[in-house]
Amino acid sequence: MNATSRLHQEETQFRIILAATYPFFLVAAVAQRVLPDRSPRPAAARQGLSARRSVFGEAKAMAVSAIPFAFMG
Template structure:
């Protein structure tokens, strides 16, 4: 199998896993957002302004950061 084919296969697997796990992370992001007394978003970029990511962006960021663990090993 050549490198291009393998890269395409891994990209396809990544997208499938992202689509399968995104709803779970969306629920987690919503729960995190609605939880009273929560601390500010630790994944938000540090800045003087309170740059707040949307719930959908937060869910995608959580999924994208967790999925590579499925490809390890």
Template sequence: MQRSLTAPSRHTSEAIQFRIILAATYPFFLAAALAQRVLPGRAPTRRGLPVMRRSVFGEAKAMAVSAIPFAFMG
């Protein structure tokens, strides 16, 4: 059975595209994370206990990483 040579290059290409989109969208998600921190609202709690929050940068990266895969669907 022969392996296709296009699979690794496709994976590499998608990884590069993911990083480019992450770099392009990260500033928007960083602004959203900052707005969430600055605007008054409920503090996150779990069963009445305060929840440890990520840094603003970590939160922005988490939001970007969770949203970007939708660009690759289809």
């Protein structure tokens, strides 16, 4: 298999996994916003990243950071 087709295949797999896992991470992002934060961080630090991103952006960021583990091995 040449490098271009392998890269295209991995990109396609990544997109499929992203589409399959995004709803779960969206639920997790909504839960993080709705449920009270029980971390010991100061209130200003807790609002940092979440206040800058939408719930959808946060869900995508969580999915994109978790998916590479599926390709390890």
